[in-house]
Amino acid sequence: MSKKYYAVRVGKTPGIYFTWADCSEQVTGFKGAKYKSFKTIEEALEFIGEDNLDNKKIVQKQETTTKNKKLREKVDSLKVEPSSKPIRSNADVKVYKSYIDPVEIMNDYEFIAFVDGSYDRGNQVFGSGVIVLNPNDSSYETYYNAGFDKWDQWNIVGELEAVKVAINKAKDNKVKNVAIYHDLKNISLWASGEWQVKNEYTKEYVSYIEKMSQKLNICFVKVKAHSTESIYNDLADEAAKGAIIKYLDEV
Numbered sequence: 001m002s003k004k005y006y007a008v009r010v011g012k013t014p015g016i017y018f019t020w021a022d023c024s025e026q027v028t029g030f031k032g033a034k035y036k037s038f039k040t041i042e043e044a045l046e047f048i049g050e051d052n053l054d055n056k057k058i059v060q061k062q063e064t065t066t067k068n069k070k071l072r073e074k075v076d077s078l079k080v081e082p083s084s085k086p087i088r089s090n091a092d093v094k095v096y097k098s099y100i101d102p103v104e105i106m107n108d109y110e111f112i113a114f115v116d117g118s119y120d121r122g123n124q125v126f127g128s129g130v131i132v133l134n135p136n137d138s139s140y141e142t143y144y145n146a147g148f149d150k151w152d153q154w155n156i157v158g159e160l161e162a163v164k165v166a167i168n169k170a171k172d173n174k175v176k177n178v179a180i181y182h183d184l185k186n187i188s189l190w191a192s193g194e195w196q197v198k199n200e201y202t203k204e205y206v207s208y209i210e211k212m213s214q215k216l217n218i219c220f221v222k223v224k225a226h227s228t229e230s231i232y233n234d235l236a237d238e239a240a241k242g243a244i245i246k247y248l249d250e251v
Contacts, residue, residue, distance in 0.1 A: 126149050
């Protein structure tokens with residue numbers, strides 16, 4: 001995971017911090033706070049300006065909070081190596097690039113799930129939400145997942161992990177025909193091989209889809225985000241956000 005520097009230009013004590021927890025202490029509750037994260041210390045220095053450095057001290061390193069320390073410990077032993085050359089998926093999946101009412105495909109796909117992801121940038125935590133429809137009535141079941149983004153892929157992680165949650169649930173229920181409704185187009189374009197994947201995390205996603213497509217009949221259906229096409233997409237989004245809150249409460 002790439003190193004980040006948190007620059008506080010306006011806050012309790014302006015300066016450059018190694019962790020979000022330390023940065024948060026300087027800006028939380030401070031009216032008009034100005035801060036930003038950078039990948040290089042040079043960019044961070046340029047953002048805050050020399051006048052804001054306390055006695056020319058470039059980096060102020062404070063003790064991390066217990067919560068931040070636990071999150072970091074989870075990541076330190078799970079470093080992701082740099083990606084090699086791009087690849088394309090060979091999975092046998094079907095893709096609908098425009099919305100289809102679930103009622104129209106329920107005879108072909110008995111397991112229909114709406115997936116969505118969310119991301120807490122400050123804590124680098126992803127959330128995944130899944131809404132599985134009951135084919136016999138208008139009821140549904142909610143599933144979710146959350147964790148630390150050790151791949152530094154932001155909201156992509158929540159979206160792709162939601163797909164895995166849905167497919168794994170279908171597999172556990174011994175269902176063969178699975179329809180995944182999603183608003184992030186990358187989900188289906190990477191799965192079908194229309195788009196290449198370039199980093200280790202998305203390659204792992206492609207490998208997973210290839211493996212599962214040998215056991216299940218999977219199709220992907222594109223949904224417009226936060227539109228009137230389906231309330232289930234919004235419900236999946238709410239589940240993803242709730243998963244983050246629950247995860248942080250338990251760390």
